[in-house]
Every structure is written in C-alpha cells, then in structure tokens.
Amino acid sequence: MxxxxxxxxxxxxxxxxxxxxxxxxxxxxxxxxxxxxxxxxxxxxxxxxxxxxxxxxxxxxxxxxxxxxxxxxxxxxxDPAPMNPVSLAIQAALDRAGISQAELARRMGTSRSAVHRLLNPFYWGHSLELLRRVAEALDARVHVTFEAQAS
CATH class of the missing domain: 3.30.160.250 (Double Stranded RNA Binding Domain)
Known part of the structure; x- marks a missing residue:
C-alpha cells in the first residue's frame, strides 16, 4: 500500500x-x-x-x-515503515499499569531517554533481558510467540 x-x-x-x-x-x-x-x-x-x-x-x-x-x-x-509490535506492547503495558515513563525508568534503574527509545515504534533493538526488566518493573510477565506468516 x-x-x-x-x-x-x-x-x-x-x-x-x-x-x-x-x-x-x-x-x-x-x-x-x-x-x-x-x-x-x-x-x-x-x-x-x-x-x-x-x-x-x-x-x-x-x-x-x-x-x-x-x-x-x-x-x-x-510504503509506511513497519512498526515494532514489541514497542507497542510495552506502551500498552505501561498504559495498563498507569505509570509514567519516568516512573518506569526509575523502577528499571535506567534513564528516561532509554525508556523513550524502548517505546519508539521504529526501534528494533529490544533484548529479552531488557524485556524481562520491563516486565519486572511493571509486575507483568513476558510472553513470546511465533506465528506463521500468511503466504
């Protein structure tokens, strides 16, 4: 498109x-x-x-x-750039938790700019360790799935 x-x-x-x-x-x-x-x-x-x-x-x-x-x-x-669903999922979890980016940064022991980068839908550098730290800070679980692409 x-x-x-x-x-x-x-x-x-x-x-x-x-x-x-x-x-x-x-x-x-x-x-x-x-x-x-x-x-x-x-x-x-x-x-x-x-x-x-x-x-x-x-x-x-x-x-x-x-x-x-x-x-x-x-x-x-x-064509539109692809958006990273991981960043979107982190934003949704943050919204559900009702906390700010600054509070997430404090809980993770990192900077606000680092959290801002994680939420950027065009950032693709999320590691599993980082996702584990985000989940811990949000009192949530990480669930990874692989789905077959439609052909």
Missing part, C-alpha cells in the same frame, strides 16, 4: 508532502527524508485499519496543492 509523496529539495533541507494523509516532513538529507516520511505514514495510518490509498497520480491531488508545485518536485510512492 503505497502513498503518493511529493519530494522537493530546498536551499537547506528536503521536504516531503503526503497530501492524502496531510503528512509534512523535513530533513537535512534525501535519505533521512524518505525514512522519516515512511515513519510519518505509519503513524498517520496507525488508527486507520484497512485504509487504502485513493491518490494514485498527481492529477488526484487537490488543485490548490497542485498550483503550489513548481515542476521541480519528485513524485514517489512510499
């Missing part, structure tokens, strides 16, 4: 617009812009289960947006 994305280079940075989802992203490099745009798409779609793109070509973009284009823009189709 790819979304039309309009990319342009400015004097100091790069910009991207995903008109269908009203995502606007800026970054210092094109590679960073594409990564952040994919993450922005994933966040915008998080609560829109089953959403399908309706903008398939530049002609589908609202006329007021097209009027702003200079003709130097690049039109791409980007």
């Amino acid at each position: 790819s979304y039309l994305t309009i990319v342009s280079a400015g004097e100091r940075n790069w910009q991207a617009l995903v008109p269908e989802l009203h995502c606007i992203v800026t970054a210092s490099s094109r590679d960073e812009l594409l990564r952040l745009s994919r993450e922005s798409l994933a966040v915008a779609l998080e609560d829109r289960t089953g959403h399908q793109p309706v903008v398939h070509q530049l002609a589908d973009v609202a006329p007021e947006v097209r009027r702003e284009l200079t003709g130097t823009e690049e039109v791409l189709f980007l």
Whole structure:
C-alpha cells in the first residue's frame, strides 16, 4: 500500500508532502527524508485499519496543492515503515499499569531517554533481558510467540 509523496529539495533541507494523509516532513538529507516520511505514514495510518490509498497520480491531488508545485518536485510512492509490535506492547503495558515513563525508568534503574527509545515504534533493538526488566518493573510477565506468516 503505497502513498503518493511529493519530494522537493530546498536551499537547506528536503521536504516531503503526503497530501492524502496531510503528512509534512523535513530533513537535512534525501535519505533521512524518505525514512522519516515512511515513519510519518505509519503513524498517520496507525488508527486507520484497512485504509487504502485513493491518490494514485498527481492529477488526484487537490488543485490548490497542485498550483503550489513548481515542476521541480519528485513524485514517489512510499510504503509506511513497519512498526515494532514489541514497542507497542510495552506502551500498552505501561498504559495498563498507569505509570509514567519516568516512573518506569526509575523502577528499571535506567534513564528516561532509554525508556523513550524502548517505546519508539521504529526501534528494533529490544533484548529479552531488557524485556524481562520491563516486565519486572511493571509486575507483568513476558510472553513470546511465533506465528506463521500468511503466504
């Protein structure tokens, strides 16, 4: 499921617009812009289960947006970045426990920035030891399952 994305280079940075989802992203490099745009798409779609793109070509973009284009823009189709279900599960457990990130950090004996990283849905570096420490701090259990992927 790819979304039309309009990319342009400015004097100091790069910009991207995903008109269908009203995502606007800026970054210092094109590679960073594409990564952040994919993450922005994933966040915008998080609560829109089953959403399908309706903008398939530049002609589908609202006329007021097209009027702003200079003709130097690049039109791409980007897929949303994958979100880590482990980070989402930690956030859900934190919400259920009713404690703050700062309190979780205190209970784990770590920094708030470390907890913030664990909750980042685009972070993929969770270790089992770290998950055990999170579970202990939340008075919860870790349960790992493997499911076959649909083919």
